[in-house]
Amino acid sequence: LPLTAANLCNRAVDPAITQRDIASTVCDPGYLSARTPRPSWTAAARRRLASARLPGESAENYALDQLVPISLGGAASDARNLWLQSWTGPWNASRKDALETVLHRMVCNGELTLDSARHAIASDWIETYRRVVTPQNLARHQLPQRWALKNGDQIGPSIQTGNDQGPVILQTNIERGGGAYEVPAIPVE
DSSP: OOOOHHHHHHHSBOTTOOGGGGGGTTTSTTHHHHHSOOHHHHHHHHHHHHHHHSTTSOGGGEEEEESSOGGGTBOSSOGGGEEEEESSSSSOHHHHHHHHHHHHHHHHTTSSOHHHHHHHHHHHHHHHHHHHSOHHHHHHTTOOGGGSOOTTOOOOSOOOOSOSSSSOOOOOOOOOSSSOOOOOOOOOO
């Protein structure tokens, strides 16, 4: 199958998480911390991805991100869900984190279905940001107004992260337990 937003979203989420069980999964306050990979694993994976996909760039300039966030049931370590996102520029990792927070609150408050939120962020997170991170939604969910776009903001298209093929493939399998995570080599095309 070609990598499209529709099939990415279907394959890059934890299939065990459905709309029926959001109260005991993604909307449970302890869910995100229990599913988030350890910082040491994330740092190692980020360095390897940057080395393979962005030679000459510092890995510290990028976040290892899940296209469909863990807070919406995105697969934490699924290769189809991982990508590097810049900390700089107008459409940066912090801005996407803000969108993830708003979507999570909307899902948990019953304003948006889990599948709708997943599809929107996987299809075009920037356009979703423009539509969802409004002063009204931020106020309703008691989130910072600084996240809203201001009239006259000239924010162009998304930054490039080395290729336009979507998330970078990182073959890995994270198991919770006592040992350190092994981050395998990243296949370079």
